[in-house]
Amino acid sequence: MNVFELTHQLINIESITGNELAVGKLLASILQDLCDRFDGRLEIFEVEPNRNNVLATFGDPIVTFSTHMDTVPPFFPSREDEEFIWGRGACDTKGISASMITAVEALLADGVRNLALLFVVGEERNSAGAYFAAKTPRGSKYLINGEPTENQLALGSKGAMRIEIETSGRMSHSAYPELGDSAINKLLDVLQDIRALEFPIDPVLGNSTVNIGTITGGRAPNVVPDFAKAELLIRLIDDGERVRQIIDRCVNGRATVREMLRIPALRLKSFDGFRTAVMKYTTDIPAFGGAWGEPLLIGPGTIHVAHTSEERVPKRELIEAVDLYQQLARRLLA
DSSP states (O other): OOHHHHHHHHHTSOOBTTOOHHHHHHHHHHHHHHHHHHTOEEEEEEEETTEEEEEEEESSOSEEEEEEOOBOSOOOOOEEOSSEEESTTIIIIIHHHHHHHHHHHHHHHTTOOSEEEEEESOTTTTOHHHHHHHTSOOOOSEEEEOOOSTTOEEEEEOEEEEEEEEEEOBOOBTTOGGGSBOHHHHHHHHHHHHHTOOOOEETTTEEOEEEEEEEEEOSOTTBOOSEEEEEEEEEESSSSHHHHHHHHHHHTTSSEEEEEEEEOOEEOOOOTTSOEEEEOSOOSHHHHTTTTOEEEEOOSSOTTTTTSTTOEEEHHHHHHHHHHHHHHHHHHHO
16 A cells, blocks of 8 residues: 555545544445455444444454544645645544554565554544443554654653533623622633642643633623633643642632543553653543553654644655554564
């Protein structure tokens, strides 16, 4: 397979989270060809209607390559220049998918067995595909998860906590604010206090970081607002319990705090001879829960252009990744 051509094929099928069916069909077709040529087995798992995980196994899997097939919006098609392939999903993670498939094809052609390729839905929203796959393991001992790390083995990755903070008040005519109770003013006070907090720091993973992602509330400019809500995403350097306690002490009953998601930070395996780095983002790995083996995290491209209108992946890194994935698999199988 040509890793560049395959990257283009995958990018040019829109697969924004919830709409993974078509790209899943393409992956299933590609993997079926590999299974026919190398005595493998293709399985398709319905996670939700029209949303399927795709798995190909070659022997009894010891090493599983896995990444997600969904992307963030908006979709834009692929293009290529001397250095990069551009397009939605180029680095997150369709170029990675192409490198993994190409690497496994080369390994199989060289007689290597006990491998699997697993592509899952929903990583960009709630890891629905990975949580589903955790219930259907195949005995794999190692999971090589693909995310853009610039082909460096991740020493760890931050976790994530998503919380909603909601305040309530009492409506009144805005000419007489003393007759009302502004929920927005209450929320702003709470958020200002949260911005001033000191959160845990880790010598390897670095700082915990807080992003106030959305703020909603109120009825109209001439009405004192009776409700307001903010959504926060906190990047964790531990299991998140200390962060939650700090938030609760700060809010101290002034608002309702709802925890919508918590994914702990990870410490990951490394190997001599591989460049290493720490990743600040969250992956599907916690959702797998160890069911597919000890995790490693590596892939071509940089997270700095993922989720942007400038998303691209260096062609040299796609080629390098094909070789690195083969090296990793051989070490883990040894």
